[in-house]
Amino acid sequence: MSNLTAHRGACLAPFLDLSTFQSTNGFIAGRFCAPADQILPGTVCCLPCPSAEWLYPDSFSTWSLVAESINAVSIAACLFLLVSFLCLPVEKTRRHYLSVGLVIGTFLMALGFVVPLAVKPEQCYDEITPNDMYSSLTCAWSGAFITSGGLTVAMWIFIRALSMHLQICWDVLPGKRFFYAAQGLGWGVVAILFTCTITFTGVSFRFGDACHVNSAHSLADFWGPLLGIAGISAIIQLATFVYCIHVYLKNMWSDEKTETNSSAGLPSYTSSVRMQSARAVYRRVRKVLWLQWRGILIVVFILIDVIFFSIVFVYLDAMENASHDDIKSLTPWILCLVSNPENKEKCFQYAEKALVNKETIIAILIMLSLAGIQAFFLLVRGSMFTGWVQLIGEKFAHKSEFVSLDARRFSADARTFELLNQKPRSSILKSPTSTVTSPTETYNSPIGRSTPDYFQKEITREYRSPTLSFSSPRAPQASPNAVDWDPRSTHARGGLGFHPVMEDDTVMENKI
Known part of the structure; x- marks a missing residue:
């Protein structure tokens, strides 16, 4: 930058004369200028760029750097979730398109704060003009990421809140139609709002x-739709909470009524059905809440961040526009700067009264930085880490099996490849000796009686084939008292009994 004294002109320090600047590049509307007719008619004096250094103390830059560092941690956390969703099986991550869209939004928003941390951009085009997306490529990428990330997070929070409301309050499980509608809202509407914001409003270093x-x-273009989406999400989430409280109280009331009726007498059929219905609804809601508690906390935390962020920025824009239209509100601060051009710390208290104070701006930056970390702790699961351990182990583990190369010389049979002491094949195939053998000595009891030796001699019995055995084809023998029966005499169906097949492949009739 050139010497500030050359641009001082008729203005008092630390202000610079606008007439000494002829450049039309940079964000002209971002100049902090005001007419100084009391000094010289037609003179316009501007605050040196960046104006935030004259509005807030030096510690503000430190806190801004801290917020950018936290966003770097948020990026690492979001990258871990996204890569886990992509590489690990679904049973390890429990991934869902609602979670994926939300993590992508927080990743984009955190990336917008990390890009300046790595590049260290120049905030000012000249001594009084800040850079915008046309004069600084870093500003363009940073603002695009922050804008698209904020819109994406707000839209997917709305979709998640609506999904939980349908499941909890209406017992409706979102299907394919909801999926396609969610994709259209989550990406289509965001793309339209992002295009309008960048085209008609733009971004710059503020x-x-x-x-x-x-x-x-x-x-x-931006804050109105963002606040509208966040407001509808908050209303839906509040209605879900009210319904859960109503179901809980109704279940407690039905339990108390059951105890009262059990002591006074049997309840009526209508009241009994209502009690059972209340208990069934309570069990269903409790089950859904137990499964969706992570999503509920994410919606609450991110909604608080988005609403607070939007309200503060809308208020800041309104105060800046009011200060340009009515310079009297900034008169104490301007007079203080003129009186103390080398000691701007004495004037910060007047600037914060006219605009947003430093603590509120720092709170916004820190809350937005923590969005990715909040999403990480609410969406991460222990199974993700075990899944990565298993995946890395499968990729880098060398499975080697030791097999003796000499084993092939002895036999081609796979059973002989064992490295244990092998026995001859004949001993392996030999039938085992019977465990029931005749003992060679008797057992003497304490009273002197000996157990009779029933196994001294090996008892063999001749095998006799049963008479009615059909293990081999054999014609049945007729009993001497049997009476022949002809099924044709009674018009009965023959062939319902057992028909052994003879050697000549004929079938005999049953006989009794």
Whole structure:
């Protein structure tokens, strides 16, 4: 930058004369200028760039750097979730398209704050003009990531809140139609709003190293839709909470009524059905809440961040527009700077009264930085780490099996490849000796009686084939008292009994 004294002109320090700057590049609307007719008619004096250094103390830059560092951690956490969703099986990650869309949004928003941390961009085009997305490529990428990430997070929070409301309050399980509608809202509407914001509003360096949405037309293009989406999500989530409380109280009331009726007498059929219905609804809601508690906490935390972020920026834009229209609100701060051009710390208290104070801006930056870390702790599962351990182990583990090369010389049979002491094949195939053998000595009891030796001699019996055995084809023998029966005499169906097949392949009739 050139010497500031050359641009001082008729203005008092630390302000610079606008007439000494002829450049039309940079974000002209971002100049902090005001007419100084009391000094010289037609004179316009501007605050040196960056204006945030004159509005907030030096510690603000430190906190901005801290927020950017936290966003770097958020990026690492979001990358771990996204890569886990992509590489690990679904039983390890429990991935869902609602979670994937939300993590992508937080990743984009954190990336917008990390890009300036790595590049260290120049915030000002000249001594009084900040850079915008047309004069700084870093500003363009940073602002695009922050804008698209904020819209994506808000939209997917709305879709998640709606999904939980349908499941809990209406017992409707979102299907394919909801999936396609969610994709259209989560990406289509976001793309439209992002295009309108970048085209008609733009981004520039306002405070810190990251670029934010400009104030002109921002309420219609960005902050209005963002607040509308967040407001509808908050209403849906609040209605879900009210319904859960109603179900819980109704279940407690039905339990108390059951105890009262059991002591006074049997309840009526209608009241009994109502009690059972209340208990069934309570069990269903409790089960859904147990399965969706992570999603509920994510919706609550991110909604708080988005609503607080939007309200503060809308208020900041309104205060900046009001200060440009009515310079009297900034008169104490301007007079303080003129009186103390080398000691700006004495004037910060007046600037914070006219605009947003430092603590609120720092709170916004920290809350947005923590969005990715919050999503990580609520969506990560222990099975993800075990899944990565198993995946890495399968990729790098060398499975080697020791087999003796000399084993093939002895036999081609796979059973002889054992390295144990092998026995001859004849001994392996030999039938085992019977365990029931005749003992050679008797057992003497304490009273002197000996157990008779029933196994002294090996008893063999001749095998006799049963008479009615049909293990081999054999014609049945007729009993001497049997009476022949002809099924044709009674018109009965023959062939229902057992028909042994003879050697000549004929079938004999049953005889009794």
